[in-house]
Amino acid sequence: MSTKVKSPEDLPKKPGIYIMKDFKDSVIYIGKSKSLRNRVKSYFKDKYDTPKTKILMSHFNSLEYIITDSEKEALILEANLIKKHKPKYNIRLKDDKRYPYVKITDEEFPRLIITRNIGKTDSYFGPFADVGSVRQTVKFLKSLFKIRTCRKMDGPCLNCQIDLCYGPCAGNISEKEYKKLINKIDLFFQGKYTEISENLEKEMKNASDEFNFEKAAVLRDQIASIAEVMEKQFVDFADELDQDIIAMSFDGDSAIVVVFSIRNGKINGKDDFLMSGAKNNKSNEVISAFIQQYYSINRHVPKEIILEEKIKDEEEKKLLIEWLTDLRGGEVELTVPLEGSKLRLIRMVMKNAEIIEKQKKKMKNAMIELKKYLKLPKLPRIIEGYDVSNISGKLAVGSKVSFLDSKPNKKQYTRFKLETPGPNDYEMMRELLNRGLKQLIECSDKDKNEKTKKCEEPNLIVIDGGKGQLGIATEVLKKYNLEHIPIIGLAKEFEEIFIPQSQTPIIIPKENEGLHLLQRVRDESHRFAVTYHRKLRSKAIEGSELDEVVGVGKTRKINILKHFGDIENVKKASLDEISNVKGLNKKVAKEIYDKFH
Structure with a gap:
């Protein structure tokens, strides 16, 4: 207190x-x-x-x-x-990305789980920057060591029956043998691949000596899989190192810090962070603050941390080393190389930091350019894009994407099945905007007071279309008293930008970063809508009554559904209408007609 x-x-x-x-x-x-x-x-x-x-x-x-x-x-x-x-x-580490961790649960027969929340029990590894790679790794380890995935152990599950799990719930493996598997996973996340392989080879030899050739074959495959991971996933160095290399790009106002992690002699991670509040501070003070905040959460502390410059306050440095040594449970060095491979490493990381800083400035410049050309009241940090996708009005869908500081913010993406009968692009856009703005409209006063991300108003809305779609959009904004939110229509053919209450479009130069940002928002909303539309169309195609008709294969089925939009329209169609479908002869058209009549 x-x-x-x-x-x-x-x-x-x-x-x-x-x-x-x-x-x-x-x-x-x-x-x-x-x-x-x-x-x-x-x-x-x-x-x-x-x-x-x-x-x-x-x-x-x-x-x-x-x-x-x-x-x-x-x-x-x-x-x-x-x-x-x-x-x-x-000086603050802006680590709001909520990186994923891998958790080994504290259970009699532990499971392997990806999580973004750290509890007081269980064992954790991470954080990891790339959630896709983590998912692949966890999937690989589950299949490699055949550990359980089910939440409740209430009898043999499908994985046990198809030999993807050793089945502790069926008593097929003892707790002691199961713990050995978990220990191997622990070694894997520590990067001790050689130790895992050596242990597996000993087990394989013992199994072979005991004429248990089936177990020996399983262990042989596990050794091969580990060897493949060692070859493919990491960049090797000559020495077996345990290091973090930390470098920064700092312009006196903001700082980008990049960390390369080397474990057991392999580069196995790279990440970047923004340090806010760095203005009016010295670069070595920023690095000191970063080290303190970066390692204060559940991270691996390496034997050596390589820096680009010294922490000048000797007492501060001594205190950091003492603290890091306690966290590690062993000696930790803070070093600043002057020559050799370590100097080359720090220069490589510095180069990465400089590139990220340039990209960051480029993104900020794009927002500044948009503010200038579109005469926006604020920097467009939050931009939302809307698009509609359908085929002749059928299977109509809409998308809402969101960009934060010039980058896709996928947590705020939403997609909709549209109910407006088509083809009617204008009314579909009206429905999409009505539904897309619903979250904003219905935010409770409590949410608004807490300024949750769900309730943040966009600084700019981009719709795919020209004057017509923009006219509909402004009507929807007016309906909800949101006319203060800037909105534009971006017409694809000539990249003309239409704004409300102006007959003349705005033309931003083709090479301008502001235009490139708008194009990315428009293209991303289009991609998101089309992907959803294809998914629905694929579902409609996969499970269709047309499969029961002789002479109708996948290509003809696609052509029929493209022509009519859905199966209900096929059922209502006359024989002549069915005959007009591309790729159908009279015999097959008759088969289809007879099927539904």
Whole structure:
């Protein structure tokens, strides 16, 4: 529990953290010190040491503190509180991507699960940047070691019956033997492939010596699979290394930090992070804050962390090393290479950071260009795109996609089966927008107060079409009192941009980043709609009464459903109408007609 103070003189000369608040009682800065009184007194001077301190103190109103037993405890508490309060003037790791972890459940016969939430029990590996790769890995391990996937152990499941699980629920494997499989999975996620292979080879030899050739064959296949993973998934280095390489692109305002992870001599991960609140700080201070916040969650701490520049505060460096060593349970080095392979590695990571920084600036420039050309009141950080897809009005669907800071925000994508009879593109667009804006309209006051992402208004809406579709869209916005949201129609043929209450389209130069962003939104909404339409059409084709008609194969079935839209229209059609379908002769047309009459 924190204690309020009126003056720095009231603070104890003990280690702890101090919490600065503004006039609205919001936390604006959190710091740590081995002597709270001495550290906080440094803020109350006639002249400030840095511009950052001057700005901070212009908003300062009150102070609280928490005493800790050691400076190391203060470091841990500081990282946790920064993560919780997100103070404006702290350097903060913006790790809001909610990376997936792999969880080994704490059960008698454990399961392997992908999760984004860390609990107090169970074992976790991660976080992982690429959820697709994680899914493939988990699928591979489940099939390789045949561990259970069912939630309830209430009898042999299908996996057990088709030999994809050893079947602990049927008593086919002991708890001891099952735990051996789990231990191998544990070694796999630690990158100890050689150790797994050696253990498997010993088991294979024992099985062979005992004439259990069936078990030996299974183990042989497992060894081959592990060897394949070792060859394909990772980039090798000469030495068996356990390192993180951390580099940054920092322009004095914002910072992109890139981390390459090397485990057991292989590069097995690369990720990038945005550090906010970095303005008016030195680059080595940003890296120090990153290390503190990055390793404060459940991550593997390597033997060596390679940096591009030294942490100049020796006490800070010593404290970080002590803390990291405790987390690892073994010695940790912070090194800055001057030559050799480590220097080449850090330069490679620095190059990656610079490229990401350039891409980030490019994305921001695209939003700035759009704001300028479209005369938008705000930077279009949230852009929504709408599109309709159908064939002659049949199986009509609509899509809503969302972009955040120039990148697809797939959590906010939505697709709809449209009920408007067609073909009628204008009314389908009306239905789509009515339904697409429904989430926004129906947000409760509580949701709006909490500013949940579901309730955030877009800064710009993009519809695929020209004046006609735009006219319908503006009517829907007006109906819901949302005319303040900017909306445009993007016509594909000449890439003309139509805006409400203007007969003349806006033409943005072809090479302009703003136009490229609009095109990406339009193309993505089209792709999302078409993919859904194809899925529905495929379902209609796969399970059709036409399958029972002699002479109707897949190609003819597709042509019939394209022509009529759905099976109900085929049933109502005359013999002449059926005969007009591409690829049908009179005999097959008669067979179809007779089937439904």
